[in-house]
Amino acid sequence: TYDYFEKRNIPYVKPVPFFGQVWSFFTQEKHAVDVASEGYYMFPNTRISGVFILRTPAYLVHDPVLYKQMAITDFDHFTDHVSELSVEQDPLLARSLFFTRGARWRHHRTGLSPAFTGSKMRNMFSLLSKSASDAMERLVLFSRSEPISMELRDLYSRLGNDAMSSISFGVEVDSLTDRDNEFFIKGNRLAKVDGLPGLKILMSAIVPGLFKFLRIGILYQDVNDFYTEAVSTNIRYREKNALKRPDFIHLLLQVRKNELNCEQTDDEGLDSAGFSTPETHTLHKSDDPGEKLEWRDIDITAAAASFFFGGIETTTTLLCFASYELAVNPSIQARLRAEIDLAREELEDGITPTYEVLQKMKYMDMVVSETLRRWTPFGTTNRRCTKDYTFTNYDGTQITIEKGLNISIPLKAFHLDEKYFPDPLRFDPERFSDLTQINQDAYVPFGTGHRNCIGSRLALMQAKCFLFYMLSNFAIEPGPKLTIPIVLDETSAGLNAKHGFWMTLIPRNI
Numbered sequence: 001t002y003d004y005f006e007k008r009n010i011p012y013v014k015p016v017p018f019f020g021q022v023w024s025f026f027t028q029e030k031h032a033v034d035v036a037s038e039g040y041y042m043f044p045n046t047r048i049s050g051v052f053i054l055r056t057p058a059y060l061v062h063d064p065v066l067y068k069q070m071a072i073t074d075f076d077h078f079t080d081h082v083s084e085l086s087v088e089q090d091p092l093l094a095r096s097l098f099f100t101r102g103a104r105w106r107h108h109r110t111g112l113s114p115a116f117t118g119s120k121m122r123n124m125f126s127l128l129s130k131s132a133s134d135a136m137e138r139l140v141l142f143s144r145s146e147p148i149s150m151e152l153r154d155l156y157s158r159l160g161n162d163a164m165s166s167i168s169f170g171v172e173v174d175s176l177t178d179r180d181n182e183f184f185i186k187g188n189r190l191a192k193v194d195g196l197p198g199l200k201i202l203m204s205a206i207v208p209g210l211f212k213f214l215r216i217g218i219l220y221q222d223v224n225d226f227y228t229e230a231v232s233t234n235i236r237y238r239e240k241n242a243l244k245r246p247d248f249i250h251l252l253l254q255v256r257k258n259e260l261n262c263e264q265t266d267d268e269g270l271d272s273a274g275f276s277t278p279e280t281h282t283l284h285k286s287d288d289p290g291e292k293l294e295w296r297d298i299d300i301t302a303a304a305a306s307f308f309f310g311g312i313e314t315t316t317t318l319l320c321f322a323s324y325e326l327a328v329n330p331s332i333q334a335r336l337r338a339e340i341d342l343a344r345e346e347l348e349d350g351i352t353p354t355y356e357v358l359q360k361m362k363y364m365d366m367v368v369s370e371t372l373r374r375w376t377p378f379g380t381t382n383r384r385c386t387k388d389y390t391f392t393n394y395d396g397t398q399i400t401i402e403k404g405l406n407i408s409i410p411l412k413a414f415h416l417d418e419k420y421f422p423d424p425l426r427f428d429p430e431r432f433s434d435l436t437q438i439n440q441d442a443y444v445p446f447g448t449g450h451r452n453c454i455g456s457r458l459a460l461m462q463a464k465c466f467l468f469y470m471l472s473n474f475a476i477e478p479g480p481k482l483t484i485p486i487v488l489d490e491t492s493a494g495l496n497a498k499h500g501f502w503m504t505l506i507p508r509n510i
């Protein structure tokens with residue numbers, strides 16, 4: 001078994017007998033993303049390297065151009081992500097976009113894409129902004145014009161949950177005051193990527209076959225039940241009262257009735273929420289799925305739940321690391337605040353940002369883009385080879401990836417490779433001042449191609465909106481409990497600080 005790559009003359013990470021690379025995942029000495037990317041650092045002169053997962057061979061892509069080919073031009077060889085969940089154990093996640101495969105994925109992606117265009121995001125932005133502004137007002141009141149010490153992951157995940165509850169379900173919650181409200185508790189359990197759920201998420205990507213065979217579920221049963229009930233009650237209420245609100249449930253109900261389209265003209269100029277917004281790719285018409293695919297209540301619930309699952313933790317991570325960098329780089333913070341203050345002069349009330357105003361803020365975009373590079377929230381993604389695929393390596397040899405094999409793509413390693421980003425560990429928004437200098441193949445915080453992140457515009461607009469309100473009201477300084485440089489939590493499936501993001505927020509009016 002372990003001579004697979006030797007025979008093909010492909011460099012590979014030497015396996016631990018029986019476990020292959022999986023052994024290193026369990027010892028947790030290094031973060032799972034770094035373990036998965038080991039070959040990238042060991043073999044610099046190849047487009048791909050090999051690795052064994054238990055006894056099964058798998059690949060790691062080293063060349064961002066190859067990733068792009070797989071994800072766009074040769075997409076029909078790599079249509080699926082690796083994990084495969086069972087609908088019995090994970091009724092919501094197994095039906096969500098990240099985890100569906102083949103014709104079902106195509107059907108869902110084609111249906112959902114129009115819900116995430118620039119014009120839909122602009123309509124939704126008022127809900128997002130209101131949620132952020134209400135929360136910020138409470139935080140200002142809470143501070144009583146005195147500096148406050150806060151752990152920002154807790155703060156941002158509360159704000160993120162409240163915003164997502166509003167833009168998904170039309171439910172207004174205040175998790176800053178009502179700290180144990182059910183939407184926050186369940187949302188938190190849904191989005192959790194450390195501890196046991198984190199381990200299960202890793203396992204579903206490392207040993208997907210075994211994971212499905214053992215019928216392990218990722219989400220807690222009470223979380224599945226809560227969202228299933230919340231969404232079906234919500235749908236019934238809307239249908240009975242003909243309620244319209246520019247949120248996801250409304251858009252998903254339109255998808256179900258086949259009434260949701262992309263308004264090309266409206267979208268012009270709105271589609272980019274910043275430099276990091278990945279290019280949109282149009283899917284060809286679906287192959288015959290062999291079964292009639294439609295949007296049942298459970299599919300709508302699964303889609304909404306997947307926005308919590310895929311969106312809250314990642315956007316919170318972006319906000320935490322952006323705040324950390326602003327706190328330890330006061331001159332960058334001062335420049336961003338100056339840009340915000342200037343933008344506020346343009347606003348009707350001097351307070352509430354619009355989609356267009358945020359879109360125009362160049363320095364804000366530079367800070368957010370650099371945070372996504374330096375602290376990539378989603379450090380690796382993956383693809384499953386669905387049809388044999390042959391390409392040429394740098395040395396001219398032909399390599400064939402066989403159908404069924406799994407492929408990892410080390411997004412974080414691309415972002416921290418000095419061949420693409422000189423002095424890669426330095427946080428320097430100036431890199432993004434001249435966008436022609438950025439290698440766009442290697443800068444992929446939201447992935448690339450047909451399976452790129454569907455929520456990128458929402459994530460960018462949400463992060464920019466929160467930062468706008470935060471710096472309008474507070475200066476962020478390192479708190480006494482903050483570790484500098486930040487120490488990462490190697491055991492979390494996501495990217496997190498081991499000792500928290502402890503900051504002092506100083507109200508600007510003192």
Ligand code: HEM
Nearest residue numbers: 097098307310311314315378381446447448452453455459
């Ligand atoms: C900073 C925040 C975020 C980051 C860094 C991020 C990153 C990513 C990445 C790297 C992928 C995989 C792309 C690939 O395989 O090529 C992905 C997929 C996905 N993301 Fe995000 N994401 C973020 C926020 C969001 C939000 C807010 C939502 C939903 C509202 C979302 C929903 C999804 C979904 C559904 C997929 C699967 C798409 C598919 O398989 O077709 N993400 N994301």
